[in-house]
Each structure stands twice: as structure tokens, then as C-alpha cells.
Amino acid sequence: MNESSPRQGSSAASKRKDARRNQQTLLDAAAAVFVTSGVDAPVREIAAEAGVGLGTFYRHFPTRADLVIAVYRHQVDNCAEAGPALLAAGPTPFAALERWVDLFVDFLVTKHGLAAAMQADSTGFEALHAHFLDRLVPVCSQLLDAAAAAGEIRPDLDAYHFMRGIGNLCIGTDSDPRYDARRLIALLLAGLRQPHRT
Amino acid sequence: MNESSPRQGSSAASKRKDARRNQQTLLDAAAAVFVTSGVDAPVREIAAEAGVGLGTFYRHFPTRADLVIAVYRHQVDNCAEAGPALLAAGPTPFAALERWVDLFVDFLVTKHGLAAAMQADSTGFEALHAHFLDRLVPVCSQLLDAAAAAGEIRPDLDAYHFMRGIGNLCIGTDSDPRYDARRLIALLLAGLRQPHRT
DNA sequence: TACGATACGGAACGCAGTTCCGTTTTACAA
DNA sequence: TTGTAAAACGGAACTGCGTTCCGTATCGTA
Structure with a gap:
């Protein structure tokens, strides 16, 4: 009922290489931005820091909160x-x-x-x-x-x-x-x- | 340094009759709306309830929070x-x-x-x-x-x-x-x- | 190499708070 | 009573946010 099953949808191996890479980039960018701007930092700021578009952001994390969880x-x-x-x-x-x-x-x-x-x-x-x-x-x-x-x-x-x-x-x-x-x-x-x- | 001086800008007798009336109307409307929709109710909702425009709202209460205080x-x-x-x-x-x-x-x-x-x-x-x-x-x-x-x-x-x-x-x-x-x-x-x- | 599935970027939308300005109302003087 | 300047009004418009949508680019495979 927890991390043992790799069915996490937003953390396990998805499909395409670039997608996986972008997901990680977003996580890293978010971690960095959260330190400087707090957890309330705008999605746009995180996406910019990661160098990706908003569409990419929301495909990986359906909602802002999902990113924070991740x-x-x-x-x-x-x-x-x-x-x-x-x-x-x-x-x-x-x-x-x-x-x-x-x-x-x-x-x-x-x-x-x-x-x-x-x-x-x-x-x-x-x-x-x-x-x-x-x-x-x-x-x-x-x-x-x-x-x-x-x-x-x-x-x-x-x-x-x-x-x-x-x-x-x-x-x-x-x-x-x-x-x-x-x-x-x-x-x-x-x-x-x-x-x-x- | 408190309610003894009538210089409250947003509660004492301002100038014009309609202005005073609208201020009170806004306070009443806000009190009503806060009960049903909580203190986070949109300014537009409060203004609508009071039957006044947004300009009127903001002339009486420079900021949303000022209304809540009042x-x-x-x-x-x-x-x-x-x-x-x-x-x-x-x-x-x-x-x-x-x-x-x-x-x-x-x-x-x-x-x-x-x-x-x-x-x-x-x-x-x-x-x-x-x-x-x-x-x-x-x-x-x-x-x-x-x-x-x-x-x-x-x-x-x-x-x-x-x-x-x-x-x-x-x-x-x-x-x-x-x-x-x-x-x-x-x-x-x-x-x-x-x-x-x- | 060709081509379909997958992922991408960013314009656009809805909804906040707030500002701006042309119009209306008020109060007072003639 | 009426004219008029000041005060107040209404709401369109601006900014900033999360989120959606869709045309375009990229990937992986046949």
C-alpha cells in the first residue's frame, strides 16, 4: 500500500526518454524554487526554471499540489x-x-x-x-x-x-x-x- | 489612540449622504456574505450583494482586508x-x-x-x-x-x-x-x- | 527513412484583487 | 429654483494566478 508498488504514475518509468528527463528536471527546479520563493511559488516560475512550457508541467503533474507532494x-x-x-x-x-x-x-x-x-x-x-x-x-x-x-x-x-x-x-x-x-x-x-x- | 477620536476615515461621518449610506450597505452586505461564503468571498460578490460597483467598494475600503477589519x-x-x-x-x-x-x-x-x-x-x-x-x-x-x-x-x-x-x-x-x-x-x-x- | 504515437510549448481561459476614468449625484450658492 | 464644481458612482480593464487546449516537434519503431 506504499512505495513497494511501482505504480506511482508520476515517479516510475513512464514511456519516453525526454518525458522522464523533463519530469526529473521539473522536480529539481521545483525543489530549488521552493527554497528561494517558498511553496507558493507560481507554476510559471517553476516551469521557467526547468526550461519547459506550462503544458509540460501539467502533463507531468495534473495539479500544482501534485508537484509539491512529489x-x-x-x-x-x-x-x-x-x-x-x-x-x-x-x-x-x-x-x-x-x-x-x-x-x-x-x-x-x-x-x-x-x-x-x-x-x-x-x-x-x-x-x-x-x-x-x-x-x-x-x-x-x-x-x-x-x-x-x-x-x-x-x-x-x-x-x-x-x-x-x-x-x-x-x-x-x-x-x-x-x-x-x-x-x-x-x-x-x-x-x-x-x-x-x- | 483608539475609538475616542472620530478620525477613522472609514467609519466616522465622512461627507456625503450617499457615501455614508453605501458604506453601511457594504458593511451589512459583507457581514451577510461572510456568513454564507466565508471571509474569502470575492469582492465582486460583496459589491453585488450591496448593489454597488467595484469602484465604490474600493473607495470605501482601500483593500479587501480593510473591509474585513471594519x-x-x-x-x-x-x-x-x-x-x-x-x-x-x-x-x-x-x-x-x-x-x-x-x-x-x-x-x-x-x-x-x-x-x-x-x-x-x-x-x-x-x-x-x-x-x-x-x-x-x-x-x-x-x-x-x-x-x-x-x-x-x-x-x-x-x-x-x-x-x-x-x-x-x-x-x-x-x-x-x-x-x-x-x-x-x-x-x-x-x-x-x-x-x-x- | 517514414510515420504514428507521444510529448512539447505557449497562447488563451476563468477567476481573483485592484485601478482608472467617464458619468451621475449631491450639496451649496446665486 | 437652478447652475455648477466637487464628490461619489459603476464597471471596463489590468495584473497575476492556476489550468486547459491544440498546433507543432520529437521519439521510437517498422
């Missing part, structure tokens, strides 16, 4: 894979959870505006949102369950809410240097340690 | 005024803080997409963001300080971060009925009660 797919997967590893390594499940959250936040904050783009409603990033959640919620769930089982945190918060909360708190880190999302996320984690509300 | 100004002010009242009434400062947060969240969540629109970067809502913060941060600060002075919460979180956090957590409440922002906000409040991190 660009960040690896990193989402890395984040997902880090979960179990941290759990195995860390002194306690909660410590692993903290480290994982840190990784997750790094990811969101490093890419300019990614967190904001993840809001399902706005510009059509539902697909990104969905992939994110599909891949990461189970991992996060595992970490939360382990910490709850160890009695380190209250057990009444599902991974979906937890991740949405963190994702939301990361919004706007670029636009305002005063804002420190990690501080609030730390508070959220502190709140998790509180005993069940009477 | 529409919600009263409610922001109400929220600001509620702070001291709750502090005086509540059994403890923390209880007042909880109630005030509830009010604030109501406000953000009731208006479709307001929380999302408040992100400074996106569509030009810096002005709304600014008014919000100017008006509410001092109030929130007062509540936090009182609770901290009473030893009910840790004293190391400034009102700006607290409000940004709450605002961010409220993002996306319309787009996904599963998501319950209040739950996460409660967690944030619980985190506030934790003693200072060693």
Missing part, C-alpha cells in the same frame, strides 16, 4: 520511518515522541510556507494534506500509544489531532520572526503529560 | 472589553483566562475561515492581523499576568505567542469537522499549568 514525498517518508527507529532507540517512549516531533517540526518549518499550504481548504493542497496524514498518522499514533502505555502521557489524544495541532502551530514561522512555534509545541507536549481532566 | 471591529472590541470584566468576576485569574479563551475561540471559529485569513502573509490580511493583535494582546497579557501572579500558570509565555498559538490552532475548523481545536487549546492551557521546565 517534491516532498521522500522527506515525508523519511519522517515516517524515523518513528519506529526513535522508539527503539530512545530511553523512553516520550523521549522518542519529543524527538520525532522535533523532526516533524523541522520539516514543516524548513520549507517556507509548507505548514500553511497544508491547510486542506485553501489553494488545493488536499492531496498533500492527505499524503501527509496517511503516511504519518500511523507513525505518530504508535509513538503516542507507546508513551501512553508507559504512563508518560494521557491517552485521550488521537494522533490526527496531535499532528494537526503541531502542523497548525507551525504556520506563519516564516512571516514573523518573533513567532516561535516550538515554544507552543513544547507547551502542548507539557499539556499531554497532565493527568486526565476530572 | 466588519469585525466591534466584535474584536467586545472581546477586548470582556477581559477585565472576566478577571473581576471569575473565582480565579485562571478561570477568567479560560473563559476569555473560550470567547476568543468562539469568535475565530464562528466566522468561516477567519482564523486562516489571519495569517499575516497570505492574501493581504496584515491589517486585520495587526488590529487583532493591537487590541487583544494587552488584554490577554493582563489575564496571563494575573494568573501567573496567582501562581496558577507558569509565567514564561507572552501573550503574543499564546494568542498566535490559539489562533493557529483554530485554523481549519470549517474544512474538517473531525478536527476539534478546543481540545488542543485545552491541552495548551494544561501545559501552561506545568511548572517551569528545569
